[in-house]
Amino acid sequence: MVNDFVVDLSRAQFAATALYHFLFVPLTLGLTVLLVVMETIYVTTGRDIYKQMTQFWSKLLLINFALGVATGLTMEFEFGTNWSFYSSFVGDTFGAPLAIEGLMAFFLESTMIGLMVFGWDRLTKAQHLTVTYLVAVGSNLSALWILVANAFMQHPVGAEFNPVTMRMELESFGALFFNDDAQSKFVHTVLAGYLTASVFVCGISSWYLLRGRHVAFAKRSFRVAVVFGLLSSVGVITLGDALGYVDAKVQPTKLAAMEGLWTAEKAPMPFNAIAFPLQDEQRNAFEIQVPYMLSLLVTHSLDGTVPAVDELEALARARIRNGIPAVLAMEKLSSSPNDADARSQFEAHKADVGYALLAQRYAPDLTQITDEQVARAARDTIPEVWIVFWSFRIMVGLALLMMVYMLFGTLVSLANEIEKRRWFLRLGLVMLAAPFISSEVGWLVAEVGRQPWTVFEKLPTWLSASTHSESYMIFSITGFVLLYTIFAIVEMFLMVHFVRKGPEEPAPHGAVQTAGGY
Amino acid sequence: MALSRRREATDMESAAVEAYMALEIVWWVLLGVLLTGIGVMVGMDMGVGTILRYVGRTDGERRVALNVIGPHWDGNQVWFVLGGGAIFAAWPLVYATAFSGFYIVMLLLLWSMIVRPLGFEYRSKMPSERWRAVWDSALFVSGFLPMLVFGAAMGNVLQGVPFHFDWLLRSYYTGSFIALFNPFAILCGLMSVSLAVYMGGSALASQAAQPVAGRARTAAMAAAIIAIALFTIGGFWLAGLDGFQLVSGPAPGMQQTPLHQQVVQVPGALLANYAGQPLLWAFPGLAYLALALGLVLHLARRPFLAWWLGALAWIGVMGSVGASMFPFLMPSVTDPSHSLTIWNSGSSLRTLGWMLGFTLIFIPLIVWYTSWAFWMMRGEVSVQHVESSEHSY
Numbered sequence: 082m083v084n085d086f087v088v089d090l091s092r093a094q095f096a097a098t099a100l101y102h103f104l105f106v107p108l109t110l111g112l113t114v115l116l117v118v119m120e121t122i123y124v125t126t127g128r129d130i131y132k133q134m135t136q137f138w139s140k141l142l143l144i145n146f147a148l149g150v151a152t153g154l155t156m157e158f159e160f161g162t163n164w165s166f167y168s169s170f171v172g173d174t175f176g177a178p179l180a181i182e183g184l185m186a187f188f189l190e191s192t193m194i195g196l197m198v199f200g201w202d203r204l205t206k207a208q209h210l211t212v213t214y215l216v217a218v219g220s221n222l223s224a225l226w227i228l229v230a231n232a233f234m235q236h237p238v239g240a241e242f243n244p245v246t247m248r249m250e251l252e253s254f255g256a257l258f259f260n261d262d263a264q265s266k267f268v269h270t271v272l273a274g275y276l277t278a279s280v281f282v283c284g285i286s287s288w289y290l291l292r293g294r295h296v297a298f299a300k301r302s303f304r305v306a307v308v309f310g311l312l313s314s315v316g317v318i319t320l321g322d323a324l325g326y327v328d329a330k331v332q333p334t335k336l337a338a339m340e341g342l343w344t345a346e347k348a349p350m351p352f353n354a355i356a357f358p359l360q361d362e363q364r365n366a367f368e369i370q371v372p373y374m375l376s377l378l379v380t381h382s383l384d385g386t387v388p389a390v391d392e393l394e395a396l397a398r399a400r401i402r403n404g405i406p407a408v409l410a411m412e413k414l415s416s417s418p419n420d421a422d423a424r425s426q427f428e429a430h431k432a433d434v435g436y437a438l439l440a441q442r443y444a445p446d447l448t449q450i451t452d453e454q455v456a457r458a459a460r461d462t463i464p465e466v467w468i469v470f471w472s473f474r475i476m477v478g479l480a481l482l483m484m485v486y487m488l489f490g491t492l493v494s495l496a497n498e499i500e501k502r503r504w505f506l507r508l509g510l511v512m513l514a515a516p517f518i519s520s521e522v523g524w525l526v527a528e529v530g531r532q533p534w535t536v537f538e539k540l541p542t543w544l545s546a547s548t549h550s551e552s553y554m555i556f557s558i559t560g561f562v563l564l565y566t567i568f569a570i571v572e573m574f575l576m577v578h579f580v581r582k583g584p585e586e587p588a589p590h591g592a593v594q595t596a597g598g599y
Numbered sequence: 600m601a602l603s604r605r606r607e608a609t610d611m612e613s614a615a616v617e618a619y620m621a622l623e624i625v626w627w628v629l630l631g632v633l634l635t636g637i638g639v640m641v642g643m644d645m646g647v648g649t650i651l652r653y654v655g656r657t658d659g660e661r662r663v664a665l666n667v668i669g670p671h672w673d674g675n676q677v678w679f680v681l682g683g684g685a686i687f688a689a690w691p692l693v694y695a696t697a698f699s700g701f702y703i704v705m706l707l708l709l710w711s712m713i714v715r716p717l718g719f720e721y722r723s724k725m726p727s728e729r730w731r732a733v734w735d736s737a738l739f740v741s742g743f744l745p746m747l748v749f750g751a752a753m754g755n756v757l758q759g760v761p762f763h764f765d766w767l768l769r770s771y772y773t774g775s776f777i778a779l780f781n782p783f784a785i786l787c788g789l790m791s792v793s794l795a796v797y798m799g800g801s802a803l804a805s806q807a808a809q810p811v812a813g814r815a816r817t818a819a820m821a822a823a824i825i826a827i828a829l830f831t832i833g834g835f836w837l838a839g840l841d842g843f844q845l846v847s848g849p850a851p852g853m854q855q856t857p858l859h860q861q862v863v864q865v866p867g868a869l870l871a872n873y874a875g876q877p878l879l880w881a882f883p884g885l886a887y888l889a890l891a892l893g894l895v896l897h898l899a900r901r902p903f904l905a906w907w908l909g910a911l912a913w914i915g916v917m918g919s920v921g922a923s924m925f926p927f928l929m930p931s932v933t934d935p936s937h938s939l940t941i942w943n944s945g946s947s948l949r950t951l952g953w954m955l956g957f958t959l960i961f962i963p964l965i966v967w968y969t970s971w972a973f974w975m976m977r978g979e980v981s982v983q984h985v986e987s988s989e990h991s992y
Contacts, residue, residue: 154709154713157680161705173688180954181954187681193972195671200976547699575725
């Protein structure tokens with residue numbers, strides 16, 4: 082009935098295309114806001130160097146934006162093409178914020194970005210500044226609605242499962258929107274975007290300073306970006322902590338994986354700073370622990386505890402058993418919605434529908450399920466620990482590193498000694514990779530940590546996938562790999578080309594400027 | 600529990616049924632508006648891509664064509680994104696079934712569409728002739744192919760699609776990918792391409808300098824004639840196709856799924872609504888009238904007005920399709936009873952209501968700022984203008 086290989090290929094394709102898309106999104110989010118800062122300074126002070134800055138960085142934004150839009154189209158298609166049951170299961174809830182994103186945010190951003198690029202000669206200064214603001218507002222609102230949608234996958238609130246229409250139906254729009262997961266993740270993600278753009282601008286400015294090119298331009302760009310980046314890095318870490326606090330409550334399995342926590346322990350719990358998790362044996366081959374730290378970090382107290390994998394699996398086994406009558410009732414309600422017995426059987430067990438569906442992967446006929454099948458399904462509720470564990474540590478490590486970098490950069494830049502610290506400028510080039518890696522592993526923590534669910538505890542991943550053949554999946558993956566590789570090469574080529582070319586210096590001899598065009 | 604509640608509040612219940620039915624119809628109309636929006640706005644840009652190498656013989660001329668739509672294509676494309684999002688949110692079963700069923704075709708559509716932003720943004724970034732020639736081809740493919748698929752999808756939906764559901768409402772597509780390119784679907788695809796070329800040609804005729812404008816006018820006029828011919832052939836063809844008829848099922852406005860109804864295939868049923876409600880002939884009438892008048896306006900060298908008539912023609916064509924299909928959204932040929940109708944595949948009352956609220960607020964805003972954007976960028980685009988501007992494509 083279900084081809085595991087097709088499910089795996091669908092997951093691989095979605096993960097690859099989402100990670101790829103997420104290379105471009107944070108930079109767009111942050112650069113639009115940095116452009117607002119630069120252009121505001123230009124309009125209020127009238128100093129041309131800020132116009133030069135705005136125009137140069139907006140050119141790089143455009144190259145990046147084009148790919149963000151292109152790869153974003155893929156994401157919108159993929160829910161339907163590859164996750165068709167997921168789509169009909171959540172369209173009533175998840176679909177709404179996605180559509181509102183288009184209405185409220187993406188339309189604004191896309192319409193205004195055209196004016197931002199083409200409108201320099203057509204709009205007044207104030208009009209153009211307004212347009213730039215609207216681009217930033219649009220891109221940030223866009224992130225808000227996408228993350229409201231994503232939060233529903235992580236923490237499905239504001240909706241109720243309907244056993245006749247076989248989907249989550251909206252109960253409260255307010256609850257959907259004010260999902261605490263959505264709110265903290267929104268701020269965390271946009272701040273990560275601001276940090277990305279800051280590191281990007283600092284890194285490229287450092288390169289100019291190392292070469293002694295466009296010095297005034299680079300120093301000023303660096304200063305604007307570094308101050309902005311420092312504030313963002315502090316914020317991103319604070320909100321990351323808040324998000325961890327929310328996750329601890331709503332997704333204990335993700336947290337257990339994040340911390341490599343296999344067996345129950347008493348408070349105050351130690352924190353595994355480094356460990357080599359072995360999924361099959363359910364233990365860490367090696368660990369370096371910091372006493373008391375986990376309780377402090379996660380529960381913000383010394384006597385708080387965090388459930389471990391063994392406890393969570395035991396819980397899952399019970400919930401699978403409890404959910405089975407509900408799924409059996411759904412099978413009846415599907416064709417006869419007015420069957421009162423089936424309805425009351427469903428109502429009594431509805432909390433655990435998702436768990437029974439998870440087990441159906443191993444026991445298509447749930448009435449015949451064995452203990453061994455239940456145990457296997459319960460084991461599935463724990464995500465790949467090593468991926469989540471290490472992604473989390475890389476993300477946090479890089480975030481701290483970027484904060485220190487931004488702090489030092491701010492001090493040096495304000496003291497006007499940036500050109501003297503050549504090692505620091507070289508470090509800036511290396512740091513260019515940091516925010517991108519950090520965003521990618523951040524996505525892995527959030528989404529691999531959510532497994533084996535597409536909608537946490539409601540809909541298992543294996544059931545969500547479209548019923549395609551293997552050849553369809555191989556065709557599409559091949560196409561994406563080819564196309565996206567070409568995109569990456571073209572994008573890098575253009576970025577490097579325009580960075581090398583640098584900003585247009587004001588032409589002292591009245592020479593013709595040829596930026597933007599060719 | 601549900602039963603006792605029903606006895607107590609029959610009035611409220613029937614009000615909810617009526618409200619739900621009304622919202623389903625409103626969202627069916629809005630679906631038509633969005634698809635028409637895609638045809639008009641995205642189709643225009645794609646039409647320009649399709650005829651780019653015809654209207655522009657030199658690089659400078661091609662840049663003129665691209666810069667006419669340059670400030671707007673990005674915003675226009677959102678109609679497409681919004682169309683996808685709205686189908687997802689308002690018609691989840693349609694989104695799930697159509698997008699997964701048409702898998703390979705959807706990917707071809709997607710891949711050709713995602714090359715387009717790069718074609719616009721990257722083409723002018725390098726002066727090399729080969730670089731630009733590659734992006735020209737990319738823009739052609741990403742103009743022609745998506746509009747072909749857009750129309751072909753309509754054509755397939757009109758004929759019915761091979762899919763069915765299991766008890767959990769997971770959809771299974773059982774047709775081949777080649778079957779999606781059947782003759783009727785290709786005819787519909789070419790129809791949509793010709794309307795796109797008409798829109799793109801009219802836009803260029805009204806805003807580009809000569810000689811681009813002149814060639815664009817020729818293309819638009821040819822496209823109008825072809826569209827009229829294809830629409831006529833398509834109409835007769837459609838009359839002979841097997842349509843679908845809802846035999847029994849829950850009343851409109853009641854909660855239901857495609858597992859609760861009886862549907863049969865009936866020859867000629869695609870014109871049944873027209874027979875029942877002759878007023879519906881106004882839609883095909885509008886399509887003919889708008890295209891014919893558009894042709895006349897092009898002859899009278901009024902390309903701007905001709906563009907607006909193209910938009911009316913889209914309304915006529917989409918309206919004709921909707922009038923043929925009602926109440927079906929996506930019928931099934933393998934198990935007609937599993938057909939998707941506007942009564943069994945919409946989102947819940949609450950979601951449709953919230954979405955309508957957002958739509959009523961934001962669509963007027965979108966129309967307002969899009970108009971402002973077009974107004975700010977009005978005026979003729981010439982080779983000289985393109986080559987001297989710092990910010991052109």
